[in-house]
Structure formats: structure tokens, C-alpha cells
Amino acid sequence: MDGDRVKLGLRLAVLALLGSLVQPVLMSHVDIAGGAPDLIPLLVMSVALIMGSMSGAVFGFCLGLLVDVALLQTMGVTSLVLLAVGFWVGRARETQDLEGPLAALVSGALATLATVLGFSVLQFLLGVDPPVGGALVRLVLATVVLNALLAVPVHALVRRVVGEGAVAARRRRRGRTTGGLSPLSSSQTGPIVR
Amino acid sequence: MPPDKTVRRRRVALGLLVGLALILLTASFGNAGGIVSSIQRGAQEALAPLQEGASVVLKPVRDLFAWVGDTVDAKGENEELRAQLRDTRRALVEAESAAARAGGEQAMAEFAQAYGLERYRPVEARVVVQSPQVWSSTISVDADASDGVNVGDAVIAASGEGDGGALVGTVTRVTSGTAKITLITDQSSQVGARINQTRIPGVVSTAGAGDPRDLLIRYVPPSEEVEEGMRVVTAGTVGEEGDLPSLFPPLIPIGEITRVEDPGSDTQEIHLEPYADLQRLETVRILTASFNDNR
Numbered sequence: 001m002d003g004d005r006v007k008l009g010l011r012l013a014v015l016a017l018l019g020s021l022v023q024p025v026l027m028s029h030v031d032i033a034g035g036a037p038d039l040i041p042l043l044v045m046s047v048a049l050i051m052g053s054m055s056g057a058v059f060g061f062c063l064g065l066l067v068d069v070a071l072l073q074t075m076g077v078t079s080l081v082l083l084a085v086g087f088w089v090g091r092a093r094e095t096q097d098l099e100g101p102l103a104a105l106v107s108g109a110l111a112t113l114a115t116v117l118g119f120s121v122l123q124f125l126l127g128v129d130p131p132v133g134g135a136l137v138r139l140v141l142a143t144v145v146l147n148a149l150l151a152v153p154v155h156a157l158v159r160r161v162v163g164e165g166a167v168a169a170r171r172r173r174r175g176r177t178t179g180g181l182s183p184l185s186s187s188q189t190g191p192i193v194r
Numbered sequence: 195m196p197p198d199k200t201v202r203r204r205r206v207a208l209g210l211l212v213g214l215a216l217i218l219l220t221a222s223f224g225n226a227g228g229i230v231s232s233i234q235r236g237a238q239e240a241l242a243p244l245q246e247g248a249s250v251v252l253k254p255v256r257d258l259f260a261w262v263g264d265t266v267d268a269k270g271e272n273e274e275l276r277a278q279l280r281d282t283r284r285a286l287v288e289a290e291s292a293a294a295r296a297g298g299e300q301a302m303a304e305f306a307q308a309y310g311l312e313r314y315r316p317v318e319a320r321v322v323v324q325s326p327q328v329w330s331s332t333i334s335v336d337a338d339a340s341d342g343v344n345v346g347d348a349v350i351a352a353s354g355e356g357d358g359g360a361l362v363g364t365v366t367r368v369t370s371g372t373a374k375i376t377l378i379t380d381q382s383s384q385v386g387a388r389i390n391q392t393r394i395p396g397v398v399s400t401a402g403a404g405d406p407r408d409l410l411i412r413y414v415p416p417s418e419e420v421e422e423g424m425r426v427v428t429a430g431t432v433g434e435e436g437d438l439p440s441l442f443p444p445l446i447p448i449g450e451i452t453r454v455e456d457p458g459s460d461t462q463e464i465h466l467e468p469y470a471d472l473q474r475l476e477t478v479r480i481l482t483a484s485f486n487d488n489r
Contacts, residue, residue, distance in 0.1 A: 020241075054204050072234065
């Protein structure tokens, strides 16, 4: 493993640690229009947008573990949800070639929605069965809107932390292969030449 | 690396991650004493000093957000507080006259002591972490077993914090340096309660996910008259001697009834708003001792 990759790994680890600290200590206390911003899916979304599906999935898994540890909750739940979110945002980036602030905004909103829905499905599967009403819908909508607004600055910050080197490396990899899980991206269809 | 090999490698890596997450989930779910829980506690103990440090460093930012929110809410809250003050004065007058009727100053002193919580050895603790999840309402505080904190201890808001002395939740987990508190708005929370004015018993639980200002008091007979503005307090232990005691001492204020849906019917729903502002807790008091089995 070369020095750049070690540096990148360390930067991502610090980013995950900061995210898992700032969210419960600061962001969860904020109450705007009945919702609170959630940095966690935004961080996963940004890393996946910059570095691709596998990096997004691994980062989501690790950040989920940190969150579960920090909040002393059932291990694996947040990891499972965030790895799925990281993977699919990364795949969308690889197949659609999303660029610019609008991509971050839309991805941020969708990643937040997917996180809340994924978490809800897992909670129901685990036997949590509280009444669901309009208040929950309002809270989810408020969080999605707040996160959409925060997505652009968070994405810019993550891009800065991760560094342009990671972006360039990802582009080089994409030049060699589409790199997805889909059979459509196998060698029979040939690599995408850019 | 050929693309098909890359795809295969990614599939394996993704499958491993999903499998690992599922293994963790299975091992951790409902198994507080297992090896995964032990590892989690150890990791959390390592994280706790960082969380406390971050909490202290970020307090000014948190206060700024709270100040902005408070300013926006101030007008409506002011009117609400004035109304509460009127109610409290009236209740105090009623209580004083009742005490006077029951035997003068001695009875008054007993009445005051009944609301005193010193006998429950309260320990003050600072809120370090607040859960960001929609489906769970928990906080972590900087107190642990060395302070006398145990699983099952009742937790109230500290004086001067929202409505001081109001019920917040119970301690559900204690690690070195921190204690996890499950709030009364969590889906797993059930509190034995009663409507103070009429002494009708019930059970307070969440009204639904996502609304920290809405609770329900269940199992109140439809024939009983319930009105908006009535106060709900903890019932304490109401069973016979030797029964399992309640986790909560009696007469701790929980909240105030805000509305009754389908009153008098079998499907009536009595909603109440908690007194404690559970989203903006900074310090809490953990009641570390019980007295007379919380009767």
C-alpha cells in the first residue's frame, strides 16, 4: 500500500470519527422546523460521490459501526443501512457521471431519505412497532430538506478533506473500467474509454 | 485488472460487508451481556473522553443554535408559561388550604417533603450525547456506577432546565464514564402514571415515532372524566407489599394533558405534552436510591 493510500485512509478515519462525534454532540440538539440535520448520511454520500461505490460502502460500514458504538445501540443496524446507501450513491455516480452542486444536493436528499427509510424497515424487522403518524412524516421531510441544504457545503468540505488526489485516482480507475457489479459492465461490453 | 475480475472482487467485498453487518446485528440484538456488547462497551469507554471533550468544545455552538430557536419560540412560550403560572398558583393555593385543613404547619411540611427528592439521592450529570435516530430517543450522560448510577434509576430534568424536576426517563445502560438514558418518548418506554387531580391511574408511553412533544396516557377508563390541562405524575409503586416495585418514585411531574380524542369511547386517546424539553437537555438528575420501594 503506497503512502498516498495510507494518508487517504487516515483522512477518512478522522472524517468518520469527527462525524460520529459532531452529530450526537451538536447536530442532534439542533431543532429547525421540527427536524434536526443528520450529517452521517451526508458524509457517506459525499465519500461515495467522490470515491465510488466500494469506497462508499466501506466508509458507510465503518461510520455506521462508530455511530452504533457511540450511541450504545444494536451493532450492525446503522452499518447495514449506511453501506447500502454508500454503495448505491457510488453506483449512481459511476453510471450517471453526476457532477456539480446539484448532484450533491439531490444525492444528499435521496441519501437521507434512503437512510431514514432503511433504518425504519430494519427497526420494524427487529420488532420495534411504535405508532406512525403525521409527526414522523413531518420530521422526515424536515430532515431531508435540511440535509439537502447542507449537502453542498458538506460535500465541498469532504472533497477538500479527501483531497483531489482521490478524485483523480477514481477518474483513472473509471478510465479503465466501469467497475460495477452489473453484468453490463463486464469485459464483454468492454471498458469505457474516456 | 480485467473488469470481470474487478466485478467479482467487488461482489465478494460487498457480500463480506453485508454478512459482517448481519452477524454483528444478530449477535448484538437483545443480548446485552454478549461478547459483541462487551467489545462495544470497551470501544464506547474509549470514545467517551472524546465525546465529553467535543461536548465541552461545541457547547457555545449548541448554545447559539438554542438561542436562535428560543428567540423564535419565545413569544408563544411566554403566553404558555403565563398560563402555567396561573395554574400553578391555583394548585398551590388548593394544596395550602388542604394542608391547613389536615393539621397546620406539620402537614404542610410533610406535603413539601413528599415532593422533595433528596431522599432519592439525586446525582447531577451533564448530557454528552443525544441520539440522532428517529426511532429511538436516548441520551448519554457523564455519570457512571462510581457515582452510584445503576440500570433502572429514574432520571429527572435538573432544576432550571426546562421545567425543573420533570421526568426525563430511565437509565438503561451503564459503562465506565457514561450512562445511557432512555427517554420517556422512546418507543420502549412505559411509565406507571396517574392524573394528579383525579388520581386515575394509567400508563404513559410514546404517541408515535418522531414527535418528542407528544405522549399518550393509556388504560384510563373511558367513563372517567379527563380534561385538557390536567397534570400527569408518576404513580410510584401501587401494588401490594412484595410486588415488583415501580422504577419511578411517586408524584414526579410528567406532563400536561393537551387533548382527548374520542372522549368517553373505548378508542379514546389522551395526549399529553411532557414538561421537560427533551430535545434541549443539558443536565439531568439521576435518582440513585429508592425509598420505601417507591411508594
